Amino acid sequence: MNISVHLRLLSFLPRTTAVDVWALVRVCFALMANMSSSVCMETPHAHGHTHGHTHNYNPTPGRDFPLQIDSCVNPVLDYSAQMERYRSFATFYKNSAAAAAATPFPQTAKIARIATPLFPSARLSAMPPWPCDNAMLWGRKPTAVNVNGPHTHRTGMSRAEPVNVHMSAKHIPQDSALQMGADNFLSPLAAEQCRGLPVTGAECMNRLKCPPSVPPGGAGEADRGGTFGGMPPLGGLSLPPGVIVMTTLHSGAGSSGVTMSDSAFQIANVAADCQHSGSSCSGSPAALNGNANGSCSSGSSNGSGAAKRKRKRCGICAPCRRLINCGVCSSCRNRKTGHQICKFRKCEELKKKPGSTMEVGFTHALTHMLGESAIGRSRRHLPLVLLKNPPPIHVIKPDSNTRRTAGHTPTIYPEHWGHQVHMPRQRDVVDEPLGLKLTSPQPNTNGRRETGT
């Protein structure tokens, strides 16, 4: 589907004013910009050609609608093709893992290789196959789009060529198509705000683009099949299937608000857990870390020597929100023996030693903000918005092909894409933030054998 198609449709309408036409054009452009690359801003009739191609288009009702439908399907075809490409590359990486392990490879290069989108085209062009995922995190500058001119060709785009309006979308190089889609959709402001934020591009896009009036759990991203607001679910080449879009309290574009949203939610979790688990915490921020120095105790793990509870993923940090195993890191390769989560999904909080978490800083901040030790007291002392409106997690229900076997988070390999996945249960996020159950140093009950391997 492309703009020209809509303009063709407009040709069937009664005569409208130029202003009306371009108002509709802008609407169509806003809706379709992220879906296709076959963009030509001319109306199909009688326009002066200053560019190199001509339009031999005579709309015939009843004959042209199949063409229009075909144009609508093209993005879906591209999507399937992208998924097929991804699976092939996933297979490639999987098969070549052994060879890669045997070959000396600089660590930085290895990380870069893993962290880079698996699509070669995306690597080459710094453009992921879905425009809204990690795109902005790669520092790609969106291209300004001028849709106001009556004869605007999008030849000013960075790498896009002039595209014939009659060219089917599937004949267009995918890079160009995707680039155009993303660039049309993103504003420079959005890119700047997303850059550097510890969020995925998808989430950033939601934060930036979702209107504040969209109620959590309503007609949100999940209901639209993972597409962004304002985009039709079919053909919206936005997110790979299974990627869950997490929205936050703040729908505004302020980066500070975004950061504060996550942080505040984490604080809320900490405080909530203290009360929820029947624990009693002192007002000391250190207690909130749940480390041995804290005075937070609970019924299940008191300081007298109860079993040390494992910390759990915070569910908030970027790695936690990453849902798909890279499949190529050592943890993924040695999953059976390593028993470790993908390195890129390892919770940032779990990477830290207990007691060196960020809650201390935010606890202080919140304490100062509220004028009292809210964390050490009760949920009643938390900002009401945090209690009544925790950041919603839109969970896409897994289909029948996606098993839920893990105790924590399902492992999603690239080859599982195409099925929908879901996030760690909300209870993991809300009820058991990291560290709170840790009370005192315990003898090593886990650990390896006494004798080396």
Added chain:
DNA sequence: TGGGACGTCTTA
């Protein structure tokens, strides 16, 4: 009961 994942120790 199977499997994901954390904690800790060992090794390079």
Added chain:
DNA sequence: TAAGACGTCCCA
């Protein structure tokens, strides 16, 4: 110090 290995926890 990072990475790997493995016991153990935890959950469905």
